[in-house]
Amino acid sequence: MCGACMADQRPADSVPFTRLEAVVCNLCGIQDEVLLLEKESFRIVRCRGCGLVYVNPRLSQTEIAQQYDEGYYTDGSYADYLAERSGYERTFELRLRRIEQRVKPGRILDVGCAFGFFLSVADRRGWEAYGLDLSPVGCKYATEELGLRVLCGTLAQASFPPGFFDVVILNDTFEHLANPTQDLLQIWTVLRPGGHLFLVTQDSSRLLVRLLGRHWAQYKPREHLYYCTSLTLRRMLEKVGFRVLEVRDEGLVCTANFLVTKAGNVWQPAGRAAGWFVRLLGLGSRLVFVRTGYEIMAHAQKQ
Numbered sequence: 001m002c003g004a005c006m007a008d009q010r011p012a013d014s015v016p017f018t019r020l021e022a023v024v025c026n027l028c029g030i031q032d033e034v035l036l037l038e039k040e041s042f043r044i045v046r047c048r049g050c051g052l053v054y055v056n057p058r059l060s061q062t063e064i065a066q067q068y069d070e071g072y073y074t075d076g077s078y079a080d081y082l083a084e085r086s087g088y089e090r091t092f093e094l095r096l097r098r099i100e101q102r103v104k105p106g107r108i109l110d111v112g113c114a115f116g117f118f119l120s121v122a123d124r125r126g127w128e129a130y131g132l133d134l135s136p137v138g139c140k141y142a143t144e145e146l147g148l149r150v151l152c153g154t155l156a157q158a159s160f161p162p163g164f165f166d167v168v169i170l171n172d173t174f175e176h177l178a179n180p181t182q183d184l185l186q187i188w189t190v191l192r193p194g195g196h197l198f199l200v201t202q203d204s205s206r207l208l209v210r211l212l213g214r215h216w217a218q219y220k221p222r223e224h225l226y227y228c229t230s231l232t233l234r235r236m237l238e239k240v241g242f243r244v245l246e247v248r249d250e251g252l253v254c255t256a257n258f259l260v261t262k263a264g265n266v267w268q269p270a271g272r273a274a275g276w277f278v279r280l281l282g283l284g285s286r287l288v289f290v291r292t293g294y295e296i297m298a299h300a301q302k303q
Ligand SMILES: [Zn+2]
Pocket: 025, 026, 027, 028, 029, 030, 047, 048, 049, 050, 051, 052
């Protein structure tokens, strides 16, 4: 899209023009989109060719990278990421147990590892674990506090040797990628032949998402750039040569406090009522298993 064309479609004045970049469909490469919804002055569109949903135009990559600073994990997308460590670790332990039913522990890469909680669990379970993240704060914690092998940067910058990993996993990272097809190609390259990819993201075609519309908390156009469905995710994986073995519903473990915060993000009265109830019973730090109804995990194999 040229700059002149963009002028008609730019978000409102709260997002300066110079910080935006226009993109074509990352799956089929065409530029024929229909407006799905607007949120926070951004346009979320659907490709007429393949159905992929994405933000267009979006913040520049520099702006996006700058978001993942210390505030991101305390008062940004995550109210208090470190306080949720026990929930994340329980989630990752359950996830790894399922992975280990398919692959025995070997060399694993977590793309978008944040503070390294997945790597920490994998390490304890006998994996040789590596991580990547764009957040300097997350990488610093993972390396200095947890002593993990984590690089701050992208897959391209990491320069892992071809065929280095048995497994690559993305835990709620895929929707953040600027060029998912290119990253999938790089993942394909660093996996050994027969290596496995596990990819956890959200299915934006689910009934709950359609009912919530623009109020769906995962529509975060400043950082979530792509909104897959099971179908578009399969197509992306197959396009780069993966064999998709399964796409299944996924859940997570979190504290009751975390759940209350998320409920409040969707509908404040519900969040307030749930918060009062949880405080009354002293259940705030209790871990609960939740199926959101839209979280999915794809399992694919390098052929
Ligand atoms: Zn398309």
